[in-house]
Amino acid sequence: MKSDCIQTTTCQERKKDPIEMFHSGQLVKVCAPMVRYSKLSFRTLVRKYNCDLCYTPMIVAADFVRSAKARDSEFTTNQGDCPLIVQFAANDARLLSDAARIVCPYANGIDINCGCPQRIHDDVTRTVDLCRKAEATGVSWITVHGRTVEERHQPVHYEAIKIIKESMSIPIVANGDIRSLKEAENVWHITGTDGVMVARGLLANPAMFAGYEETPLKCIWDWVDIALELGTPYMCFHQHLMYMMEKITSRQEKKIFNALSSTSAVLDYLTDHYGIDRAS
Numbered sequence: 001m002k003s004d005c006i007q008t009t010t011c012q013e014r015k016k017d018p019i020e021m022f023h024s025g026q027l028v029k030v031c032a033p034m035v036r037y038s039k040l041s042f043r044t045l046v047r048k049y050n051c052d053l054c055y056t057p058m059i060v061a062a063d064f065v066r067s068a069k070a071r072d073s074e075f076t077t078n079q080g081d082c083p084l085i086v087q088f089a090a091n092d093a094r095l096l097s098d099a100a101r102i103v104c105p106y107a108n109g110i111d112i113n114c115g116c117p118q119r120i121h122d123d124v125t126r127t128v129d130l131c132r133k134a135e136a137t138g139v140s141w142i143t144v145h146g147r148t149v150e151e152r153h154q155p156v157h158y159e160a161i162k163i164i165k166e167s168m169s170i171p172i173v174a175n176g177d178i179r180s181l182k183e184a185e186n187v188w189h190i191t192g193t194d195g196v197m198v199a200r201g202l203l204a205n206p207a208m209f210a211g212y213e214e215t216p217l218k219c220i221w222d223w224v225d226i227a228l229e230l231g232t233p234y235m236c237f238h239q240h241l242m243y244m245m246e247k248i249t250s251r252q253e254k255k256i257f258n259a260l261s262s263t264s265a266v267l268d269y270l271t272d273h274y275g276i277d278r279a280s
């Protein structure tokens with residue numbers, strides 16, 4: 001099991017309620033929690049390309065509660081950043097509930113990171129038991145990554161996710177190795193889940209939920225506009241571009257682009273190479 005989600009509020013501005021979305025019968029397309037990456041600027045970008053629900057990166061609840069500096073650096077949002085789930089890591093119920101109370105007015109739910117490597121068990125009935133226990137505690141939905149602790153690059157066990165879905169009453173979200181909208185729809189069909197969560201596929205192509213097979217140039221320029229407007233730190237700005245351009249640049253171009261060290265150098269590079277396509 002990847003994570004448990006507890007719903008707190010519905011989105012005041014746009015009235016988007018994740019639970020209603022999960023019960024709509026439509027595929028709910030979710031941007032995964034990603035440390036360093038699923039921050040406000042990236043969430044803004046993927047929402048522009050049909051992402052329905054976004055998670056923050058994992059935040060350590062104890063630091064978040066104790067330090068104003070941690071709160072400022074770890075959690076930024078705005079009115080358009082909705083629906084939003086804040087993911088916490090915690091080993092103390094009081095600290096988790098204190099952290100949840102702080103973000104509650106700005107989020108649609110709290111997600112508990114149940115450990116990236118503690119995924120499904122070899123014996124699926126043990127995973128079902130675990131999910132049922134989580135359900136009994138009142139979680140609103142569960143995301144399942146279909147690999148065991150030992151597995152890293154082996155194929156995802158979508159059939160295990162299907163069994164979990166069939167055994168539960170709350171919504172289940174499938175996660176693992178989804179790289180395109182077609183794959184997302186396929187996983188949704190074969191698992192019967194209520195949504196799919198994507199991490200690396202969105203890093204490589206933030207427009208994938210809109211049906212693009214690789215990052216369109218328009219998306220790169222959208223990233224530039226959003227990142228600059230929201231004041232994204234250079235490392236994050238550049239790193240995202242490296243991911244997005246991985247498939248669409250030659251090895252030689254990558255070498256040059258990846259070595260750039262300032263926003264102005266990146267903007268010059270993009271204008272020289274892709275400026276003409278700014279509006280396409």
Ligand SMILES: Cc1cc2nc3c(=O)[nH]c(=O)nc-3n(C[C@H](O)[C@H](O)[C@H](O)COP(=O)(O)O)c2cc1C
Pocket residue numbers: 002003032033034035036037056057058087113116145175176177178197198199200201
């Ligand atoms: C850069 C990166 C950061 C991640 N950070 C988190 C995190 O903060 N919390 C979490 O639960 N999972 C985290 N994960 C795991 C992803 O949410 C996801 O479960 C995993 O990458 C498998 O999905 P994928 O095949 O779509 O990449 C991270 C993954 C990546 C690639």
